[in-house]
Amino acid sequence: MVFKRTHQDGDKNMKMTPQRMAILEYLEGNTAHPSAADIYKAISERFPTMSFATVYNTMDMLKEKGMVLELAIDPDKKRFDPNPAPHHHLICVHCKKVVDIHSSFSLDLSENERNSFDIIGNHVDFYGICPQCKKKNKSGQQVK
Amino acid sequence: MVFKRTHQDGDKNMKMTPQRMAILEYLEGNTAHPSAADIYKAISERFPTMSFATVYNTMDMLKEKGMVLELAIDPDKKRFDPNPAPHHHLICVHCKKVVDIHSSFSLDLSENERNSFDIIGNHVDFYGICPQCKKKNKSGQQVK
DNA sequence: CCATAAATTAGAATTATTACAATTTAATAA
DNA sequence: TTATTAAATTGTAATAATTCTAATTTATGG
Numbered sequence: 001m002v003f004k005r006t007h008q009d010g011d012k013n014m015k016m017t018p019q020r021m022a023i024l025e026y027l028e029g030n031t032a033h034p035s036a037a038d039i040y041k042a043i044s045e046r047f048p049t050m051s052f053a054t055v056y057n058t059m060d061m062l063k064e065k066g067m068v069l070e071l072a073i074d075p076d077k078k079r080f081d082p083n084p085a086p087h088h089h090l091i092c093v094h095c096k097k098v099v100d101i102h103s104s105f106s107l108d109l110s111e112n113e114r115n116s117f118d119i120i121g122n123h124v125d126f127y128g129i130c131p132q133c134k135k136k137n138k139s140g141q142q143v144k
Numbered sequence: 145m146v147f148k149r150t151h152q153d154g155d156k157n158m159k160m161t162p163q164r165m166a167i168l169e170y171l172e173g174n175t176a177h178p179s180a181a182d183i184y185k186a187i188s189e190r191f192p193t194m195s196f197a198t199v200y201n202t203m204d205m206l207k208e209k210g211m212v213l214e215l216a217i218d219p220d221k222k223r224f225d226p227n228p229a230p231h232h233h234l235i236c237v238h239c240k241k242v243v244d245i246h247s248s249f250s251l252d253l254s255e256n257e258r259n260s261f262d263i264i265g266n267h268v269d270f271y272g273i274c275p276q277c278k279k280k281n282k283s284g285q286q287v288k
Numbered sequence: 289c290c291a292t293a294a295a296t297t298a299g300a301a302t303t304a305t306t307a308c309a310a311t312t313t314a315a316t317a318a
Numbered sequence: 319t320t321a322t323t324a325a326a327t328t329g330t331a332a333t334a335a336t337t338c339t340a341a342t343t344t345a346t347g348g
Binding site: 194195198202 | 324325328330336
Binding site for chain 1: 334335336337338344345346
């Protein structure tokens with residue numbers, strides 16, 4: 001995904017600040033699935049005044065805009081994926097490295113992917129709205 | 145999975161305490177994928193002295209024994225699955241309810257599952273050991 | 289340049305989890 | 319039984335990730 005770096009970015013209410021620019025730049029093409037701390041560390045080198053709150057605020061905004069996904073891959077912290085297109089992951093259970101899978105069909109790994117990782121299992125999550133929430137949702141409420 | 149409730153449980157070094165008994169009882173057949181807080185809340189009603197540390201200790205032990213899985217489904221907290229057999233999940237993005245899927249093949253949902261949830265997407269995680277860790281692992285080290 | 293809504297910031301507060309050290313207890317064997 | 323002892327439990331402190339807050343700064347539009 002390509003990020004535009006102007007305030008015209010589909011939303012007049014979105015200010016383009018140097019901090020945001022740095023975050024967008026850092027995320028663009030980044031396939032490391034960084035955590036908030038990763039982002040903070042990388043950016044604060046050039047922006048010593050950068051605050052953690054800004055990282056979280058910006059990621060919230062990008063999530064709402066659908067520009068990044070929040071991953072629940074690591075039980076210890078949130079990690080972000082700047083590639084919002086549907087895809088899957090290859091996760092190293094030792095170092096927690098996360099590699100994108102771009103196969104057309106979920107369980108069909110490329111030869112390369114298959115050979116590089118020793119795969120010990122897989123897990124499929126289906127996301128959706130359960131019957132109870134379907135009902136509730138008609139009356140407008142939203143669970144965080 | 146059936147939990148035995150004696151100290152013979154495959155490991156002489158495992159003591160069977162009332163607290164553990166209560167936790168095992170609570171987990172047995174539990175399909176709600178409870179968090180540590182859920183477990184604590186349920187058990188501490190009968191065991192007012194129960195400590196959070198005991199919940200975490202016990203879950204660690206059960207994880208090591210392969211009796212529960214730690215799920216990374218909820219970015220906000222760990223949740224536990226007392227069903228260690230390979231299976232997949234149906235997750236409500238509103239209320240975070242997690243329902244087990246017992247289809248023989250991952251992407252083949254039963255009619256019932258399909259009809260109850262409005263499915264808006266799926267995500268496949270493959271777990272394995274990456275090439276770098278394969279090498280490192282030969283020299284014995286383990287990443288938490 | 290001004291006005292203003294939005295963003296940034298430092299730091300406090302909260303939540304989940306882990307670490308620790310003292311006390312208690314289950315299991316074993318005498 | 320009871321004594322021994324390693325393991326479990328407990329309260330509390332410490333840590334880590336995240337969220338909240340209120341004051342200050344800044345990007346944008348006029």
